Amino acid sequence: MSPQKPTNIIYTGVAGTGKTYRLLQIARQYTDYLPRINDKDLLGQLLQELSWRDVVCLIFLDFKSKKQDLVKVPEIVSHEFFVGKAAQNARDKNLSNTAWSVLQMHTPASSQTVSYKNRASQAYFDKDNSGAWYLLPESMDLLSNLAQQLAEFQQAQRENNSQNQEFRQQRFSMVSFHQAYGYEEFVEGIRPVMAATSPATNSSSQMSYTIQDGAFLKLCQRAANDPDQRYAMLIDEINRANVSRVFGELLSLIESDKRAGMTNAMTVNLAYSGRTFSVPANVDIYATMNSQDHSLAPLDMALRRRFRFIDCPPQPKLLPILYLNLNQDSEAVNSVTLNTKTANPAENRYPTETIDLAKLLTGLNNRIAQTLGAEAQLGHAFLWSVDSLEQLQTALIEQIIPQLAQAAAGQVTILQYIFQDEQQPISAQFIQDSQALINNDADNLVNPNSPNQLFAGQQSFLGQSISSGSYKINADLLDNSAEFTKPFVYQRLY
Numbered sequence: 001m002s003p004q005k006p007t008n009i010i011y012t013g014v015a016g017t018g019k020t021y022r023l024l025q026i027a028r029q030y031t032d033y034l035p036r037i038n039d040k041d042l043l044g045q046l047l048q049e050l051s052w053r054d055v056v057c058l059i060f061l062d063f064k065s066k067k068q069d070l071v072k073v074p075e076i077v078s079h080e081f082f083v084g085k086a087a088q089n090a091r092d093k094n095l096s097n098t099a100w101s102v103l104q105m106h107t108p109a110s111s112q113t114v115s116y117k118n119r120a121s122q123a124y125f126d127k128d129n130s131g132a133w134y135l136l137p138e139s140m141d142l143l144s145n146l147a148q149q150l151a152e153f154q155q156a157q158r159e160n161n162s163q164n165q166e167f168r169q170q171r172f173s174m175v176s177f178h179q180a181y182g183y184e185e186f187v188e189g190i191r192p193v194m195a196a197t198s199p200a201t202n203s204s205s206q207m208s209y210t211i212q213d214g215a216f217l218k219l220c221q222r223a224a225n226d227p228d229q230r231y232a233m234l235i236d237e238i239n240r241a242n243v244s245r246v247f248g249e250l251l252s253l254i255e256s257d258k259r260a261g262m263t264n265a266m267t268v269n270l271a272y273s274g275r276t277f278s279v280p281a282n283v284d285i286y287a288t289m290n291s292q293d294h295s296l297a298p299l300d301m302a303l304r305r306r307f308r309f310i311d312c313p314p315q316p317k318l319l320p321i322l323y324l325n326l327n328q329d330s331e332a333v334n335s336v337t338l339n340t341k342t343a344n345p346a347e348n349r350y351p352t353e354t355i356d357l358a359k360l361l362t363g364l365n366n367r368i369a370q371t372l373g374a375e376a377q378l379g380h381a382f383l384w385s386v387d388s389l390e391q392l393q394t395a396l397i398e399q400i401i402p403q404l405a406q407a408a409a410g411q412v413t414i415l416q417y418i419f420q421d422e423q424q425p426i427s428a429q430f431i432q433d434s435q436a437l438i439n440n441d442a443d444n445l446v447n448p449n450s451p452n453q454l455f456a457g458q459q460s461f462l463g464q465s466i467s468s469g470s471y472k473i474n475a476d477l478l479d480n481s482a483e484f485t486k487p488f489v490y491q492r493l494y
Helices: 019-029 039-047 052-065 073-078 080-088 095-105 137-161 215-224 243-247 296-303 357-371 389-407 412-418 434-439 475-479 487-491
Strands: 008-013 031-033 125-127 133-135 168-170 172-176 188-195 206-213 231-236 283-290 308-311 321-326 332-338 352-356 431-433 471-473
Touching: 008 019, 019 031, 019 172, 019 231, 019 283, 039 080, 039 137, 052 073, 052 080, 052 095, 052 133, 052 137, 073 080, 073 095, 080 095, 133 137, 172 215, 206 215, 215 231, 215 283, 243 296, 321 357, 321 389, 352 357, 352 487, 357 389, 357 412, 389 412, 389 471, 389 475, 412 431, 431 434, 434 471, 471 475
Parallel strands: 008 283, 008 308, 172 231, 231 283
Antiparallel strands: 031 168, 125 133, 188 206, 321 332, 321 352, 431 471
């Protein structure tokens, strides 16, 4: 039977469209969640090979770990270790006699409280005048291994009972490409290793160089040894590195039909070690690519044949509506995010207005596509965590406006068109022209640029003269004051 055809996929789109999130979701598909060992099984493993004497010693060590040195027989018999050992031996009768026998047999001949004929050669316990038993101090060294077993059992219990404890086996490896990432990190390379020298020579550590496997090669080796399971290589920002250099001779081997066991299987000799190598058919490769990157042309040619490209567009419909309670002065207070299906404005104490984040993002992206092109659009992640007016302002100030300003090369006219500022008083503009602020009355001036003149049709701005003055974010937006406390300012972005 031929192996399952490998999956090679690149998720592509503008920033903030959830590409990395998709990788994290895919990682869950290549993660095995192993069943936890319950406390009963842990206890069974602990007691399986222990004698009754060991069990009683273990009980004393357990009490000692809880700051209790004196123990009476009923406490021993009711202890979970004693009960567990009795269950393993199918015992439910005369358990107190068993405890008494073990205790008396392992007392010293010099004991003043215990008279017993058939004493063992090694003493562990003695009894005080009140009838309470204790471990002999000199026996502690003999119980070091048992004490270690108890410590490991207690640690396993704590981990097993932890709410966050998950037993997982990962069948994936995840890396992020960057400009300096290379073949040595991904496949194999020569790397320095500090070798410790003998103390007798009184010399410092020495550096040597060895060939070490990279992330992809290690994953392929695991997959080759486990052919019945699928493994995944997850690559974030694949376009950030020189892909041809990172993959090297493996760029051909990752093609689906050239994997080990496939129709046109290929084998190569690795660059550094010279080992023969082929990519297993049970290794899938998933990657993300930011389509705003300007170096995609050669990358696209190298990968288009080897990967399926899945577009990840912005999804404004995933964003909620902000319901803003308004006081008598029409200042927004107590911003609350509600889904359109569950919103109930009638329950609010104050009159309610809304800011529809989906419409806001859609409006911005329509104007961004007209002026800067579709690849400059904003992903829904920019507004994903917004649940108040203040957080919306922060997203605009710290993320959205700086990114658009970079894409527009700081051209004020483009930015003002995107934010619908052209016919607004300068005091109500998101983006202000620094020169206009110097030369004019900011309270009364209306921007003379008209969207019908400059942006009469999509991309028509390319043939026009565009202002290149320096832009400035409105100080009232920065301060959350004046016009920018009112929902209609943001509604005009629709």
